[in-house]
Amino acid sequence: MASIFTRIIQGEIPCHKVAEDDRYFAFLDINPLREGHTLVVPKLEVDVFFDLPPDQLAGIMLFAQEVARKIRKVVPCDRVGVCVIGLEVPHAHVHLIPIDRMSDMDFARPKLKLSAEELAAIADRIRNA
Numbered sequence: 001m002a003s004i005f006t007r008i009i010q011g012e013i014p015c016h017k018v019a020e021d022d023r024y025f026a027f028l029d030i031n032p033l034r035e036g037h038t039l040v041v042p043k044l045e046v047d048v049f050f051d052l053p054p055d056q057l058a059g060i061m062l063f064a065q066e067v068a069r070k071i072r073k074v075v076p077c078d079r080v081g082v083c084v085i086g087l088e089v090p091h092a093h094v095h096l097i098p099i100d101r102m103s104d105m106d107f108a109r110p111k112l113k114l115s116a117e118e119l120a121a122i123a124d125r126i127r128n129a
Ligand code: AMP
Pocket: 004, 013, 015, 028, 029, 030, 031, 032, 039, 084, 085, 086, 087, 088, 089, 090
C-alpha cells in the first residue's frame, strides 16, 4: 500500500506544498515544531533514508538546500536545522526546521497548533520567497 507521503505527492491527501520537481516534493509538517517546519520527500518510495540510491540521497540534500534558503528568507530564525528521523512515517524524508536554539529541534516538545489558514499562509510565503 502506498505510504501517506506518496498519497500526498499524488494529490490524494491534501498538504501545504512548498516545492516540487521531478524527483522531490516539499510540504509543511502538519504538527510543526516551529513555524515553517518543512518535510522534504523523495517521490521514490523508500522507507529508510540511508537505503535511498546514492544519486537520490545526494539529490535530496541539494533540493533541501533550495527549500531551506527560501525558508530562511521568510521565517525569522538563526538558521534552518536538518534532521532525519522516520520513526512515524516509513517513507524517507528530511525535516527542515527554523531554529534559534538547540531545544527548537526537540521532538519531545509539544508541537505548535497552527490553523489550516496559518499553514497555508506560511507555505505561500516560502513558495514565493
Ligand atoms: P518521523 O517519521 O518520525 O520523521 O515523523 C513524521 C513527521 O511527519 C511528523 O513530524 C508528522 O507530524 C509529519 N506528518 C505525518 N503525517 C503528515 C501529514 N499528513 N501532513 C504533514 N505532515 C505529516
